[in-house]
Amino acid sequence: MLMQIVLFEGFDPLDVVAPFEVLAAGADLAGRPEDEVRLVAADGPGAVVSGTRGLTLHAAAAIDPDAPGYVIVPGASGAVDAIPVLLGRFAQSAAVPLVRSAMGNPRVTVATVCGGSLALGMAGLLAGRPAVTHTLGMEALAATGARAVRARVVDDGDLVTAGGVTSGLDLGLHLVEREYGAPVALAVEALFEYERRGTVHR
Incomplete structure (x- = not known):
């Protein structure tokens, strides 16, 4: 199995590193x-350069x-007024046809952290789907046609979305539980000394 975390210009580093380590x-x-x-x-x-002070990761x-x-899509970081611009660029980028193809593949679950869901919504990929994003983006997410749900993690089967930036930990643990079972997820929680927050909406 391959767990792919997508980098794009301006990505949020914690949205990437938290699920990477947990998975x-x-x-x-x-x-x-x-x-x-x-x-x-x-x-x-x-x-690929992140939105946080030039921190760079390698695809x-x-x-x-x-x-x-x-396939996991993170959000963006940087100045608050710059984040929608970065997400909008992603929504018009070469990544979108690839994510759309992944969403049509029954063997793939697409997941997002923070503004990643808003980027997919801006690309027209979440119409009618329940999803969550950072609290500051919930109205914008609803405006894309997604059904905005206030929860820490929203599991809609082949689409799993998570809220603000630290929810990448919760997303990772939820996917670990889905894939490997609750005992493994609990073992990861113990290893990281972190307990999942909030509610998973299914």
């Missing part, structure tokens, strides 16, 4: 080292919408 720990504790967590980008391998490969597993 990697889950795979290790489940005895599934073959399950890979990979940073990806629409343009393939290369450095290892291009987004693969055909690989069974998960």
Whole structure:
């Protein structure tokens, strides 16, 4: 199984690193080292600059919408008035056709952290779907045609969305529980000394 976390210009680093570490720990504790967590980008391998003081991460490969597993879209960071611009750029980027293809693949679950759902909504991918984003973006999310739900994590089967930036931890733990079971998720919580917050809306 491949768990892909999408990088794009201006991404929020915690939206990426929190689920990356949780999912990697889950795979290790489940005895599934073959399950890979990979940073990806629409343009393939290369450095991608975040929205937080130039912090840069490296995409290892291009987004693969055909690989069974998960595709996770983070939000953006930086000045508050710049975030909608960055999300709007993503919504018009080469990543969108790839994410759309992943959403049509029954072997793939697409997930988002924070503004990632708003970016997908701006791209027209969430019409009629229940979803959550950062509290500051809930009205904007509803305006895209998504059904905005105030919850920490919203699980709609092949689409799982999470709220504000720290909810990347909760998203990761929810996906670990879905994939590997509650005992493994509890073991990851103990390892990270973190207990899940809020409610999962199904």
